[in-house]
Amino acid sequence: MTVLAASSLTKRYRRGDKPFAAVDNVSFEIGPAETLALAGPSGSGKSTIARLVLRLIEPDAGRVDFEGADFLALSGAALRARRARIQMVFQDPLAAFNPRATVARVLDDPLRIHGIATRAERPRRIAALLERVGLDAGLAARAIHEISGGQRQRVAIARAIATRPSLIVLDEAVSALDVSVRGQILELLLDLQRQERIAYLFISHDLGVIRAVAHRVVILDAGRITESGDARSVIANPQSAIGKALVAATPRLTRSRP
Amino acid sequence: MTALLSIRDLRVAYRRDGVEVAALKGVSLDVLAGERLAIIGESGSGKSTLALAVAGLLPQSAVIGGTIGWPIPKSQTSHSFAPPSRPRDAIPLLGRDIGFVFQDPSSSLDPVMPVGKQIAEVVRTHLKLSWRDSYTKAKTLLQRVRLPDPDSALHTYPHQLSGGQKQRVAIAAAIAAAPKILIADEATSALDTIVQAEIVALIRRLVAEDGMTLIFISHDIALAASLADRIAVLRHGELIELGETHQIIEAPRHTYTRALLEAHLGLDAKPLLGRQGASA
Numbered sequence: 019m020t021v022l023a024a025s026s027l028t029k030r031y032r033r034g035d036k037p038f039a040a041v042d043n044v045s046f047e048i049g050p051a052e053t054l055a056l057a058g059p060s061g062s063g064k065s066t067i068a069r070l071v072l073r074l075i076e077p078d079a080g081r082v083d084f085e086g087a088d089f090l091a092l093s094g095a096a097l098r099a100r101r102a103r104i105q106m107v108f109q110d111p112l113a114a115f116n117p118r119a120t121v122a123r124v125l126d127d128p129l130r131i132h133g134i135a136t137r138a139e140r141p142r143r144i145a146a147l148l149e150r151v152g153l154d155a156g157l158a159a160r161a162i163h164e165i166s167g168g169q170r171q172r173v174a175i176a177r178a179i180a181t182r183p184s185l186i187v188l189d190e191a192v193s194a195l196d197v198s199v200r201g202q203i204l205e206l207l208l209d210l211q212r213q214e215r216i217a218y219l220f221i222s223h224d225l226g227v228i229r230a231v232a233h234r235v236v237i238l239d240a241g242r243i244t245e246s247g248d249a250r251s252v253i254a255n256p257q258s259a260i261g262k263a264l265v266a267a268t269p270r271l272t273r274s275r276p
Numbered sequence: 277m278t279a280l281l282s283i284r285d286l287r288v289a290y291r292r293d294g295v296e297v298a299a300l301k302g303v304s305l306d307v308l309a310g311e312r313l314a315i316i317g318e319s320g321s322g323k324s325t326l327a328l329a330v331a332g333l334l335p336q337s338a339v340i341g342g343t344i345g346w347p348i349p350k351s352q353t354s355h356s357f358a359p360p361s362r363p364r365d366a367i368p369l370l371g372r373d374i375g376f377v378f379q380d381p382s383s384s385l386d387p388v389m390p391v392g393k394q395i396a397e398v399v400r401t402h403l404k405l406s407w408r409d410s411y412t413k414a415k416t417l418l419q420r421v422r423l424p425d426p427d428s429a430l431h432t433y434p435h436q437l438s439g440g441q442k443q444r445v446a447i448a449a450a451i452a453a454a455p456k457i458l459i460a461d462e463a464t465s466a467l468d469t470i471v472q473a474e475i476v477a478l479i480r481r482l483v484a485e486d487g488m489t490l491i492f493i494s495h496d497i498a499l500a501a502s503l504a505d506r507i508a509v510l511r512h513g514e515l516i517e518l519g520e521t522h523q524i525i526e527a528p529r530h531t532y533t534r535a536l537l538e539a540h541l542g543l544d545a546k547p548l549l550g551r552q553g554a555s556a
């Protein structure tokens with residue numbers, strides 16, 4: 019069973035006046051409670067794939083099946099219902115939220131828009147969501163710009179899980195965090211995955227992080243998949259040139275210095 | 277090795293909404309001539325504040341105390357930030373004595389000036405060369421930072437370059453006047469892993485070739501360890517540990533340093549993921 023199947027996805031842009039494929043014939047599947055990581059150098063097409071999967075942009079070719087339905091063919095109420103099941107968390111939650119909005123407001127929106135809870139129920143739901151991501155319910159009244167980066171990323175995760183999604187797309191979601199906070203957020207994501215069986219499409223340039231949390235990894239280069247497989251096996255023994263370069267470039271604590 | 281910079285009881289506070297917020301709370305350390313010193317610590321620990329203080333780049337509103345001794349060739353003076361005035365020669369001059377590379381090269385490069393001119397300007401200002409000689413030097417610098425086709429690179433604008441290429445130009449400008457110290461503040465944090473490794477290798481080579489002293493600021497302990505001879509660990513504005521890289525990595529004294537090491541997710545770390553959660 020798969021949650022998400024991307025088949026032969028292609029997205030072309032222009033660079034100057036030359037067209038090029040930012041995403042070139044990319045296919046992959048993600049199962050329930052599975053984490054698939056996308057790795058690759060800058061410009062290899064990771065975020066473009068995220069946007070295609072979220073249907074923020076339309077592909078030039080290929081299809082996306084989400085929970086068994088042709089996601090790109092959906093419209094109207096059917097699309098809205100399905101959208102609730104696929105959520106996202108990006109690197110910079112400040113850019114995703116109105117910084118003056120309160121935490122409560124940020125969490126109220128999905129509950130209201132997707133008709134998940136009545137107005138009367140919502141404050142209790144918000145408190146439960148905050149508790150679920152390890153935040154004090156008292157934070158609800160604070161503005162987004164008044165909380166720390168780590169707290170903001172927890173709020174972003176709380177918002178993502180508010181609609182009980184089966185898939186969350188995380189694009190460099192922990193890249194801007196301090197290592198200690200990053201560890202806590204990764205633990206939270208794994209905990210949510212175990213309990214709610216959420217699948218993750220996990221984008222990161224950091225192979226150390228991918229190795230720690232992902233089941234499988236897809237390595238991209240210039241829009242194409244160069245290799246994929248079990249995350250730890252691929253990282254331990256990369257086959258493609260770009261896979262080898264990524265592993266070689268990852269700083270190591272144990273390496274003896276020249 | 278002798279101290280190139282002696283930082284003593286450095287205190288910096290920023291004014292925010294009328295209140296002073298301490299960013300450095302009495303930091304003392306010597307930067308040794310020719311060493312590669314890394315400064316690590318979590319966000320807000322004061323790393324950039326320390327770098328900016330050394331480079332004389334703190335905002336006017338910052339409240340500064342303590343001393344930064346900069347033994348200049350003639351007289352081994354040190355200057356105090358305390359009033360009245362600082363002896364001018366005793367202050368390292370940005371560009372001439374100190375090169376500074378920021379995280380975001382766009383913030384140090386002028387978007388509407390060809391990169392060759394930007395580098396030549398640094399050369400002209402600090403080395404007092406003619407424009408013609410300054411351009412010749414700029415071209416050599418672009419070669420040294422391995423920008424492809426330096427002749428045409430002289431005439432390109434920053435927006436025509438990739439992030440890694442822009443950072444190469446910023447480094448060329450920073451070392452243009454042959455400063456004694458190169459400060460790199462998160463200079464590779466915005467770059468992907470492969471480009472980051474290239475820029476680190478470039479910095480390592482340039483520092484070795486010119487005998488520069490390097491102050492390398494990073495939140496990544498593994499990256500810092502791959503480059504530095506010594507590592508200074510900052511936390512909440514205090515220097516909590518300073519030692520040789522191998523000592524910090526293999527025998528950290530402070531619990532906070534140990535926590536930083538444990539939180540590092542390297543390619544040999546224990547995965548957080550329990551495999552029983554897998555479905556595929």
Ligand SMILES: Nc1ncnc2c1ncn2[C@@H]1O[C@H](COP(=O)(O)OP(=O)(O)OP(=O)(O)O)[C@@H](O)[C@H]1O
Nearest residue numbers: 031032040059060061062063064065066067223468
């Ligand atoms: N809207 C757009 N118009 C034109 N080109 C685009 C557009 N969006 C992305 N691109 C190009 O497509 C390629 C892939 O970009 P993408 O953002 O997916 O890369 P990425 O792997 O996420 O990189 P990074 O690690 O830097 O985030 C790049 O060359 C980028 O410049």
Ligand SMILES: Nc1ncnc2c1ncn2[C@@H]1O[C@H](COP(=O)(O)OP(=O)(O)OP(=O)(O)O)[C@@H](O)[C@H]1O
Nearest residue numbers: 290291292299318319320321322323324325326495
């Ligand atoms: N211009 C400023 N005005 C007011 N406060 C500032 C200013 N610059 C820094 N601070 C504060 O001073 C403290 C130290 O900041 P600094 O930028 O030195 O930290 P850092 O270690 O470089 O962090 P990062 O890893 O996020 O770059 C922080 O609390 C920060 O919010």
Ligand SMILES: [Mg+2]
Nearest residue numbers: 064065066189
């Ligand atoms: Mg991206």
Ligand SMILES: [Mg+2]
Nearest residue numbers: 323324325462
């Ligand atoms: Mg900083």
